[in-house]
Amino acid sequence: MPYFGALEAGGTKMACAIASGQGEILERATLPTRSPEETMPELLAFFRGKPLAAMGIGCFGPVGLDRRSPCYGRILATPKAAWRGFPIVERFQEALGIPVGLDTDVNTAALGEWAWGGAQGLGTAAYLTVGTGVGLGVIVGGRPHHGMLHPEGGHLPVVRRADDPLARGVCPFHPSCLEGLASGPAIAARWGRPAQELAERREVWELEAFYLAQALCAYIMVLSPERIILGGGVMHQAQLFPLIREEVRRQLGGYISGGGLADLETYIVPASLGDSQGLLGAVKLAENAYKEDGGRL
Ligand code: ADP
Ligand code: ZN
Numbered sequence: 647m648p649y650f651g652a653l654e655a656g657g658t659k660m661a662c663a664i665a666s667g668q669g670e671i672l673e674r675a676t677l678p679t680r681s682p683e684e685t686m687p688e689l690l691a692f693f694r695g696k697p698l699a700a701m702g703i704g705c706f707g708p709v710g711l712d713r714r715s716p717c718y719g720r721i722l723a724t725p726k727a728a729w730r731g732f733p734i735v736e737r738f739q740e741a742l743g744i745p746v747g748l749d750t751d752v753n754t755a756a757l758g759e760w761a762w763g764g765a766q767g768l769g770t771a772a773y774l775t776v777g778t779g780v781g782l783g784v785i786v787g788g789r790p791h792h793g794m795l796h797p798e799g800g801h802l803p804v805v806r807r808a809d810d811p812l813a814r815g816v817c818p819f820h821p822s823c824l825e826g827l828a829s830g831p832a833i834a835a836r837w838g839r840p841a842q843e844l845a846e847r848r849e850v851w852e853l854e855a856f857y858l859a860q861a862l863c864a865y866i867m868v869l870s871p872e873r874i875i876l877g878g879g880v881m882h883q884a885q886l887f888p889l890i891r892e893e894v895r896r897q898l899g900g901y902i903s904g905g906g907l908a909d910l911e912t913y914i915v916p917a918s919l920g921d922s923q924g925l926l927g928a929v930k931l932a933e934n935a936y937k938e939d940g941g942r943l
Contacts, residue, residue, distance in 0.1 A: 647943070648699030648936065651742070652928035653689065655705040655734070656751065657726055657778075660685060662692045665929040667943055669762045671922070681728040682737075690741050699941055700745040701738055702931025704754025704924050709734075711749065711792045719748055747935030751924060752800075753790035755877065755917075756783025758927030764875050764918040772871040773917070774799070776858065777878035780825040784869060789934075800825045804860040807853060812836035828857040830880050841880050851886050858886070859893035862914065866898070872906055877917030890914060 647667050654661040656679060663674040677688050693701065706724060710717030719735030738746045749757065756765070756773035765771035765785060773783040782799025784791040791797060806815070806822040815826020816835050826832060833841040837850055844850045862874055876890075891910040898907070906913040917923055937943070 648941070649697055650929050650932035650936070651693045651696070651698045651701035651744075652925050652932060653693075653701065653703045653705075654751065654754070654924040654928055655679070655703055657706045657724075660689060661925055662689060663925045663929070664693075664696055664698070665926075667929075667933055669926050669929050671925065671929075674925070679726070682732050686737060690738075693738075693742060698742065698744055698932075700747065700932040700936035700939070701742060702747040702749075702754070702928035702933070702935065703734060703738070704749055704751045704928045704931065705734060707750045708795065709748060709750055711796055712794075719746075745932075745935040745939040745941070747928075747931035747938075749790050749927075749931055750781070750783070750796050752781035752783040753792075753796060754783070754927035754931060755923040756785050756875075756927065757790055757930050758919060758923035758925070759875050759877075759917065760785045760788065761930040762919060762926050763923055764915050765873055768872040770869065770871050771873050771875065772799075772865050772869060773875045773877065773923075774858075774861070774865075775878035776828060776830070776876065776880040778830055780829050780878075782861075782865070784871070799861065799865060800829075802861050802864055804828075804857050807856055810836070810853060824857060824861045828854055828861075828880075830878075833880065841883070845883060845885075851883060851889055854880070854883075855886055855889035855893045858890050859897050862890065862894050863897045866894075866902070866907070873912075874914050875917055876914065877923065881916060884916070887914065887916065 652663040660677045663671045665671045708722040710720045721729045721732045735746045759765045771785045775781050780800035801823040816832045817826030830841050
């Protein structure tokens with residue numbers, strides 16, 4: 647059974663792991679994200695000299711995922727200037743001499759939930775992370791959906807509630823998108839304190855559920871996912887789940903109600919892999935890259 651390398655490349659930290667094909671993590675390390683010149687040697691020091699069959703990377707983005715494009719395998723217009731244009735796939739391939747799979751951080755987390763977590767066996771599933779940013783990963787037929795680039799469901803426009811104390815969302819691109827109104831920084835900007843200190847304030851979570859439910863209804867209408875999984879720091883507020891389910895039911899207005907929607911408790915669920923869905927998804931990306939290269943399990 648081959649071993650795989652997994653990297654969850656984030657804006658502040660790099661989580662690395664060596665895992666078996668069954669998603670069993672054998673060794674892990676975390677490094678701060680500095681410039682590519684500083685960080686790449688540290689990452690290679692971790693992965694080099696290990697009997698790896700392939701590697702998978704879930705990366706902060708946007709990233710080039712279209713294999714026909716010259717941008718494939720590169721980090722694109724990220725605010726982290728030192729990494730802009732960085733050919734992350736090529737660098738690992740050259741240094742390690744193994745196939746390297748790449749996807750966005752949120753698509754990779756979605757894939758982890760599909761492979762080993764709450765979306766196992768489903769044809770279509772959506773994973774939404776609500777943290778510093780808001781991101782949507784969509785799995786169709788066991789693969790993250792890419793299309794033209796990759797879904798950017800975190801920036802879905804939502805209707806701002808008239809009594810929202812936050813006059814404009816915090817997203818620099820959009821006055822009222824989901825990330826701008828429902829991310830951790832949006833909550834902090836609105837209420838003057840970090841989200842984790844507002845657990846007792848019901849109005850905070852009612853408004854949060856109002857925005858998240860709008861997005862979930864849009865995903866339900868457009869993608870018809872068989873389940874929606876919610877992860878990220880903000881979703882540690884467990885009281886959000888019943889509020890979101892109630893608001894989704896209200897906003898759907900009874901128009902669609904069959905299938906998984908009959909039981910929203912099992913349709914809209916918390917992430918199930920602790921905070922490891924990203925790393926585990928990267929293991930699955932590695933396995934996919936290995937198989938595409940002709941490798942056999
Ligand atoms: P990141 O998105 O940076 O990878 P997280 O998913 O942990 O990491 O998101 C961080 C955001 O989530 C911060 O804005 C923080 O305030 C918020 N957050 C973290 N933990 C909690 C919590 N227990 N309850 C509510 N919000 C939280
Ligand atoms: Zn936006």
